[in-house]
Amino acid sequence: QLQLQESGPGLVKPSETLSLTCTVSGGSISSSSYYWGWIRQPPGKGLEWIGSIYYSGSTYYNPSLKSRVTISVDTSKNQFSLKLSSVTAADTAVYYCARHVLGPGLDYWGQGTLVTVSS
Amino acid sequence: DIQMTQSPSSVSASVGDRVTITCRASQGISSWLAWYQQKPGKAPKLLIYAASSLQSGVPSRFSGSGSGTDFTLTISSLQPEDFATYYCQQANSFPKTFGQGTKVEIK
Numbered sequence: 261q262l263q264l265q266e267s268g269p270g271l272v273k274p275s276e277t278l279s280l281t282c283t284v285s286g287g288s289i290s291s292s293s294y295y296w297g298w299i300r301q302p303p304g305k306g307l308e309w310i311g312s313i314y315y316s317g318s319t320y321y322n323p324s325l326k327s328r329v330t331i332s333v334d335t336s337k338n339q340f341s342l343k344l345s346s347v348t349a350a351d352t353a354v355y356y357c358a359r360h361v362l363g364p365g366l367d368y369w370g371q372g373t374l375v376t377v378s379s
Numbered sequence: 380d381i382q383m384t385q386s387p388s389s390v391s392a393s394v395g396d397r398v399t400i401t402c403r404a405s406q407g408i409s410s411w412l413a414w415y416q417q418k419p420g421k422a423p424k425l426l427i428y429a430a431s432s433l434q435s436g437v438p439s440r441f442s443g444s445g446s447g448t449d450f451t452l453t454i455s456s457l458q459p460e461d462f463a464t465y466y467c468q469q470a471n472s473f474p475k476t477f478g479q480g481t482k483v484e485i486k
């Protein structure tokens with residue numbers, strides 16, 4: 261059974277860089293059928309797609325965040341990562357990683373991790 | 380970007396009721412639409428993909444329909460475990476935009 265697990269600091273200071281890693285187990289991140297994505301949800305609000313990456317390194321980002329976002333993949337560790345720079349309180353959210361099947365959608369999700377931006 | 384608009388934003392219903400949620404895309408997306416269910420404190424769960432295909436393990440009381448710009452999620456007979464928030468997402472192109480969500484509440 262495929263499992264995804266987010267990890268990283270739960271508290272980030274304003275203007276700093278948020279860094280999260282998603283570890284994939286029970287399957288290979290190098291499968292040619294899938295992308296791997298990041299989605300976030302501010303407290304009490306809806307879902308926002310941040311971006312997705314293919315195992316080869318091809319990336320797609322939400323234009324509203326593109327200038328601040330970097331998603332990378334480490335196939336040797338079966339992990340992919342998110343970096344979001346120059347964070348503000350508006351970036352406080354639960355961050356989810358998920359497997360992204362082009363067309364069908366996001367079929368496996370991590371449990372999510374709350375990241376709070378505060379000094 | 381393709382904008383996704385759901386309606387209603389919330390609905391109150393009783394166990395056994397038929398519930399319908401609609402999702403409209405700002406431009407045509409063929410059948411590339413997914414529906415998710417989210418319960419408080421949990422990650423979203425994929426229910427329907429390609430507008431009408433039921434994800435494995437999802438009860439048959441859930442169904443989806445539509446193509447182009449207008450889509451519908453129907454719960455034929457609401458069960459206690461179905462009280463949750465439902466989101467549509469267009470899967471046609473990047474960025475993968477979500478609707479704002481529809482909360483299904485107990486009447």
